[in-house]
Amino acid sequence: MISPEILGFIGGGIITASLIPQVHRVLKLKSAHDISLPFTLMLLIGLILWVNYGRLLNLTPVVLWNSISIGLVAVLFWAKLKYGRE
Amino acid sequence: MISPEILGFIGGGIITASLIPQVHRVLKLKSAHDISLPFTLMLLIGLILWVNYGRLLNLTPVVLWNSISIGLVAVLFWAKLKYGRE
Numbered sequence: 692m693i694s695p696e697i698l699g700f701i702g703g704g705i706i707t708a709s710l711i712p713q714v715h716r717v718l719k720l721k722s723a724h725d726i727s728l729p730f731t732l733m734l735l736i737g738l739i740l741w742v743n744y745g746r747l748l749n750l751t752p753v754v755l756w757n758s759i760s761i762g763l764v765a766v767l768f769w770a771k772l773k774y775g776r777e
Numbered sequence: 778m779i780s781p782e783i784l785g786f787i788g789g790g791i792i793t794a795s796l797i798p799q800v801h802r803v804l805k806l807k808s809a810h811d812i813s814l815p816f817t818l819m820l821l822i823g824l825i826l827w828v829n830y831g832r833l834l835n836l837t838p839v840v841l842w843n844s845i846s847i848g849l850v851a852v853l854f855w856a857k858l859k860y861g862r863e
Contacts, residue, residue, distance in 0.1 A: 695833035709819030716813040723810035727802040730786030733795030740788030744838075747781040752830070 694742035703756035789842035
């Protein structure tokens, strides 16, 4: 039986890693027309709250992966502002 | 001082809610060209693992919000296959 910690690390790692091809695609295409601005903004705010939730409960995977996600979503938000053409 | 549970509920709720404008945008535009297919797929797999992590540790907000997110990301994945034009 896999431990919850390992499951959290793998699951959170895949979720965070999923943002890499998304950021890469937007930067490669120089287009973020189909990306929603509220999506990137709400995601950023939610992730910041979520990191603090993880910190208060000492949930290492929550803190680790969501901190990295914040960086990746910040790039996506910047790319949306630059390439969004709304 | 806000309790971790409330912080988790609000943060997770905002993250899950962020997917609503993203799904809405793709369906409205009938275009998911800028959305990455690996993004939607990896996100789905990661969320499924993450729900099980939350279930094992009895983290109600993790289970609740990520379960709803799975439904929303499933729609995004379907929209990418339909409107992706890769």
